[in-house]
Amino acid sequence: MTLQLPWLVFAFILILSTPLLNSKDPDDGRDMVDITINKGFPIEEHYITTEDGYILGTFRIPYGRNESINALNSGKPVVLLMHGLLDSSYTWVNNFANESLAFILADHGYDVWLGNNRGNTFSKRHQWLHTDTEAFWNFSFDQMARYDSPDTIEYILQFTHQSQLAYVGHSEGTIQMFAMPTVRPDVLSKLAFFGALAPVAYVYHQKSPVLELLALFDVGDIYELLGRKQFLPGVYVLHHIAPDLCNAVPQGCDEFLWVVCGPSKDINASRIQVYVSQTPADTSVRNMIHWSQGVKHDTFEMFDYETKEENEAHYGPDYAQPPQYNLSAVALNVGLYSGTTDWLADPEDVEKLRKELPVNATKQDVTVQGFDHLDFVWGMHAANYVYNEPNLLTQIRKYLGPGKYVPPSARKSATASVV
DSSP, X not given: OOOOHHXXXXXXXXHHOOOOOSOOOTTTTOOHXXXXXXXXXXXXXXXXXXXXXXXXXXXXXXXXXXXXXXGTTSOOOEEEEEOOTTOOGGGGTSSOTXXXXXXXXXXXXXXXXXXXXTTSTTOOEESSOOTTSTTTTOOOHHHIIIIIHHHHXXXXXXXXXXXXXXXXXXXXXXXXXHHHHHHOGGGGGGEEEEEEEXXXXXXXXXXXXXXXXXXXXXXXXXXXXXXXXXXXXXXXXXXXXXXXXXXXXXHHHHHHHHHHHOOOSSXXXXXXXXXXXXXXXXXXXXXXXXXXXXXXXXXXXXXXXXXXXXXXXXXXXTOSSOOBOOGGGOOXXXXXEEETTOSSSOHHHHHHHHHXXXXXXXXXXXXXXXXXXXXXXXXXXXXXXXXXXXXXXXXHHXXXXXXXXXXXXXXXXXXXXXX
């Protein structure tokens, strides 16, 4: 019998539950489309099929609030945002319009796309595999680097008729981009800039108790405990009950998030009910094992099957140990944005990453005092400390080009569409 971690989370929240005394945030219950339209932005949903058959739900905010449909497909420069571990595209729109990176970029004249990795809330479909099968969940960030990021990038460029885009990742969204050049070097020329928020390649010094716990076990033991499918099989139930409970006890939910990502002093506690209505967004057990392997060994490598025979069966006769990802192959214009109290992107690990990138690859290196892992996407001051000039937006403008504003001839309401 496998251990169902979501019910441990559920038990934890029940302990916290008290009568609901706080007012409900109006954004609580708004999904990806609803919250975007409510903030005055148009949104499209696209479905991208990877080479290995996964169908990735991908969103697009094609223009800003002060433009009309005349700005649609007008040749705006493109920015792709990729979420972190156990997260989704919702992370880029779950704050106010002047705080959420997707909205800020759209208002600055960019065509903004929001990706979703296989297995999360918006990407639980496949051309021939059912989500109830172990085969569907047999992936880690290896496959995200080899398929999800490259195939998403190529779809977007083909759809928008652009030759390059800027890529901004958070957490796992950075690890798959740091890994991608080793397995898909052909995509490098299509990237004008790579902004890495809470950058991760190494996690040997991370302090998350969740990964520390997983690192205590061998691969086979974890599969025996958790099964070989999704990491959070009760995530949809959690999304329904967590907002009200976090509304009642925001401090308790805040502290639970700290267990995973580290303490934060910049998250608006009154909006935690909004964040947990869509987060965590799930991943595979195998992906969580892969992350925990970096805690055991100070390496940045492909999934370790932990036996010579298994590794050689998957990687070839010369690989008793998994192949290493080559950070010197990251021949991109890179911006690093890290925090001093980040438990997952620990400063020591970020320093090792920094030293292994190619000489002159890092175009901007910003360390924010007191920022933890989630502050880079949920923080009240992320816009001031990370997104706005002279930081991320300045680098995107420098290497991709300035945003393009199309004056409206007639204002229309924000709309949603499926492509």
